[in-house]
Amino acid sequence: QVQLVESGGGLVQAGGSLRLSCAASGRTFRNYAMGWFRQAPGKEREFVAGISWKGDSTSYADSVKGRFTISRDNAKNTVYLQMNGLKPEDAAIYYCGARMRFTVVVERGEYDYWGQGTQVTVSS
Numbered sequence: 001q002v003q004l005v006e007s008g009g010g011l012v013q014a015g016g017s018l019r020l021s022c023a024a025s026g027r028t029f030r031n032y033a034m035g036w037f038r039q040a041p042g043k044e045r046e047f048v049a050g051i052s053w054k055g056d057s058t059s060y061a062d063s064v065k066g067r068f069t070i071s072r073d074n075a076k077n078t079v080y081l082q083m084n085g086l087k088p089e090d091a092a093i094y095y096c097g098a099r100m101r102f103t104v105v106v107e108r109g110e111y112d113y114w115g116q117g118t119q120v121t122v123s124s
Helices: none
Strands: 003-007 010-013 018-025 033-039 046-051 058-060 068-073 078-083 092-099 118-123
Touching: 003 092, 018 033, 018 092, 018 118, 033 068, 033 078, 046 068, 046 078, 058 068
Parallel strands: 010 118
Antiparallel strands: 003 018, 018 078, 033 046, 033 092, 046 058, 068 078, 092 118
16 A cells, blocks of 8 residues: 655745645555645646656646646655745645556546645735
């Protein structure tokens, strides 16, 4: 099994930055593609960014391209989401997901494990 724990959320002003972390344990983290999803009140959980197990391929939602960067450190069993230029519409609970495959997909149903989320609030 895989356990995921997100951290790094908080309250920032529009235009500010946050760095989210997702610490994983169990099995071989290296073999899991990882993704960040977010869910705002009244909305479905949506794909934000993903990274392959090797870290050689990344994907981003159009809404965050150029502002967010996903990365992973398999030696530390951790995936990160650097968020710059935050906007009020970025406010949501951010979830880390793990997929027991090498490649990233955007469908939330394809991910096998989830963390409990970390809250990101953006003020303006």
